[in-house]
Amino acid sequence: MARTENKRASLVVPAGNFEKLRFAVRYGADEVYFGGDGFNLRAGSGNFSLDDLPGALKFCAESGVRTVFLLNAFLHDGQIAAAREYISCLKEFRFDAVMVSDPGMMALISEAGAPWQLHLSTQMSTLNRYAAKFWEDAGISRIVLAREATLDEIRAVREHTSAELEVFVHGALCISYSGRCLLSRYLSGRDANLGECSHPCRWRYALVEEKRQGSHLEILEHASGTEILSSKDLCLIHRIPEYLAAGVDAFKIEGRMKSVYYTANTARLYAEAVSLAGDPAAFAERLPFWRKELNLISHRPYTDDLFNEFSAMEASRSVPYLRGALYLGHYEGPGRDETECLATVRNPIRAGEAIEAIFPIEDSIVRDRSYIVREIIDGDEATRMARPGRVCMLRFDTPVYRDAVFRRAPKV
DSSP: OOOOTTOOOEEEEEOSSHHHHHHHHHTTOSEEEEEOSSSSSOTTSOOOOTTTHHHHHHHHHHHTOEEEEEEOOOOOGGGHHHHHHHHHHHTTSOOSEEEEOOHHHHHHHHHHTOOOEEEEOGGGOOOSHHHHHHHHHTTEEEEEOOTTOOHHHHHHHHTTOOSEEEEEEEEEOOSSGGGOOOHHHHHHSOOGGGTOOOOGGGSOOEEEETTEEEEEEEOOOOTTSOOOSOOOEEEOGGGHHHHHHHTOOEEEEOOTTSOHHHHHHHHHHHHHHHHHTTOHHHHHHHHHHHHHHHTTSOBSOEESOSSSTTTTOOTTOOOOOBOOSEEEEEEEEEOSSTTEEEEEESSOEETTOEEEEEOOOBTTBOOOEEEEEEEEEETTEEOSEEOTTOEEEEEESSOOOTTOEEEEOOOO
């Protein structure tokens, strides 16, 4: 069942809180996904209270962006009553879709008579046509395929279901199969399948010989040695045309717990990549810019192959976390003239320094530019440094535009 001819695939962007949602929408998201006070798999991302939801839904509706609310935790039997009560509180909200993992959650939503479309989480590891048909018959309108699904498997599934297919294209990968990991619960008592992962796969480990406990041998990931726990990050921007041709309907970026800068930059790059996927010459021309910008986001080394991600590594090479540009803050409101703006500050900004700003890409026009910070006003006082957590007035040497996200480029 091929995807409808000329239908544009959707870009699905994470929104860990209202601030990130605003930038996801303004930087090119077709859909945003976010969770509430409970029963989603990112308990630490900020999320949305019941009081937050009306404003978020109104903002997205006015912007023409679809909303996907997450109820994708796996329920223990003792949690059923609480989940039922939470769903009853959510029924009034007109999400475009709700994402689930647990058939029990599906049953509770049906029992409540909630009007939402249902999307199936990658946590259910859908890899084949029979599983896809099963979920479609159960009422699922979109399936987020297992991250382990190959292009050939996607093509096969596409031919046997009319449900929409979604794949992850960028972000952190879980070392466990489809993210169903027990390591966090075992080592820290925090259950990843209830949204409380402590990310022990990212901890640093060493090898200790039984009778020489003071002697630590650091473990490195490389082709001829042992690969343990921490995975690379996924990056499929260069392969979007292949996935479109295979029948993918939606591309998803991981990262509800990442920064506004991460949200904005990945959204604008993948939005442009999806829009140019049908024009091979234009796509190839822009690809170096997309790659350069994705390398300015803090990340682990990128991979596009979940099954062979270590095969090309040099024997002595470890897998470090690569620090990209430093996120400094973002536009919060206009100033007294076009050279000023109110900015929410996330890292120190100093008067006199040169910083960069990125902006949404519109009609393939990149408006990114450098600025000199001429003046900083915190409250009613001029200051030499804008401090994290403050909203300050910044004055620059040239006009600054709405939706700016400020960064300091890494030293070469």
